[in-house]
Amino acid sequence: MTKGDGAMLREVFEAALRHAMPAGRFEGRLPERPRGRTLVLGAGKAAASMAAAFEDAWDSPCEGLVVTRYHHAVPTRRIEVVEASHPVPDAAGEAAARRILDLAEGAGRDDLVVVLISGGASSLLALPAPGVTLADKQAINRALLLSGAPIDAMNTVRKALSRIKGGRLAQAVAPARLVTYAISDVPGDDPGTIGSGPTVATASGPDEAFAILDRYKIAVGDRIRDAILANAETALREDRGDFHMLATPMMALEAAAEAARGLGLEPVIWGDAIEGEASAVGAEHAARIRAAPVDRPTLFLSGGETTVTVGANERGGRGGRNSEYLLSLAHALDGQPGMSAIACDTDGIDGSEDNAGAWFDASLVADAARRGIDLARHLRDHDAYTPFAALDRLVVTGPTFTNVNDFRAILVR
Known part of the structure; x- marks a missing residue:
């Protein structure tokens, strides 16, 4: 991810967070x-x-x-x-x-x-x-x-x-x-x-x-x-x-879309109620991105609440549903150029860890290979936090004092 793209993704996430705060929202409703x-x-x-x-x-x-x-x-x-x-x-x-x-x-x-x-x-x-x-x-x-x-x-x-x-x-x-x-x-x-x-x-x-x-x-x-x-x-x-x-989640996504337009990006909101297994949703979004006709920088936004199922015989590692979604998306895109993404929980805590979520760009797969990090294994082990932490790709906000659930943005150039 170039510095400019990273700043853009973080900016639209922060715009969503600001719109989800309760300050100023009681006026006219008292x-x-x-x-x-x-x-x-x-x-x-x-x-x-x-x-x-x-x-x-x-x-x-x-x-x-x-x-x-x-x-x-x-x-x-x-x-x-x-x-x-x-x-x-x-x-x-x-x-x-x-x-x-x-x-x-x-x-x-x-x-x-x-x-x-x-x-x-x-x-x-x-x-x-x-x-x-x-x-x-x-x-x-x-x-x-x-x-x-x-x-x-x-x-x-x-x-x-x-x-x-x-x-x-x-x-x-x-x-x-x-x-x-x-x-x-x-x-x-x-x-x-x-x-x-x-x-x-x-x-x-x-x-x-x-x-x-x-x-x-x-x-x-x-x-x-x-x-x-x-x-x-x-x-x-x-x-x-x-x-x-x-x-609501849609209000936050609409605020993110407005911020994206201000950055010269074309926003597309996929929906605010996307559910399903986090890894499956990540793979599905990778397929949708590959099939999407894009003729200008486009930001695909979505919200909702995915889940992570840890089987009775599975150990389960560190991380939350947003990190697992993002690892699945990155693994499926396999370093495709022009792709960057962020996925965070708007409460600032993804699962039980200290991060809101994570981000990646096309260099993630190559960086992981150079470090000997097996992304597929970490995905199977529900251990998304570990590779993103090792590759310095975590998003850490601390408590945000609000919560409109998952926030996902995929930037395609």
Whole structure:
């Protein structure tokens, strides 16, 4: 990748990130001031930055509590911020979820409850249903993460195991007025899937949860199945309150496209809801690029959420879905001239590593060969982080304090 192309790819990624931030997005969407308190509750990787942005926009007193991922807190004036584990829940998340539910249940008829939800809330609001332990939720969550299940399937199971998700937080808020603001990290922007929909009615029931567990061969005993059946009776079935979307994957891609035009590139958006196995999507995109007629520098943009399935007999290496997608794309293009690409998670963390993602250009394959790095082997081992780190191709941003999921850009000259 030439220096100019590298700077361009990073610039369009940063344009997408800026557009996904909550600052300035509450204006024109604020509710009327209540006669009683304004209580702010929330969860997700962007929960702290959303709380800070709400405080800036709200010209009246407010109080409350939000939980975000470790190292994702930002300063707030009146809303308490606590941190917990993601993607596997921990005791801190359980304690925070219990406090949030207690606060919601204490809201009165004259109060306004503002709920801030973003990606990651499913793990951070870790309040197990009766009959389910935190250890149960941790084990099932780990199995789901390794299974390759798409986010909507995972969140269907998470709702079935939760005392607070699947609209149960909205029920606790009644009779107070409820307004929810969300930053979407899910394909299709389904409000019930974002953070497993703590304030959104759910149409799914125990049969859907059981079918997903069976499909992905996640064994649970009769105790868990009985708990899911009993918990189904507490799910919210009719929406209540207002729901506002502050940022979505498509909004971020459109901002990236605008930035690309400013750089003299022709943007093409393939879609914001691309799912599938990361390595398979990478190979498919390589084939699409080869078949695409290009007569000027063109930037192909896409979002969504791919998955990585680690088989029972596979060891699994370091890296996340964006790095694996990019390694598959690079391997399939095999050093074809004029190709460069970047793939990152917009929350700044790809999987469980310290990078947002990675980038490559046509020199990657030759550079790897000179260093004795077998890209195909690393791809088979789900170990994309290692070669990109060795070849100095990682993208490291630190926490971005937002999350609209995968960002991919392929530049073709």
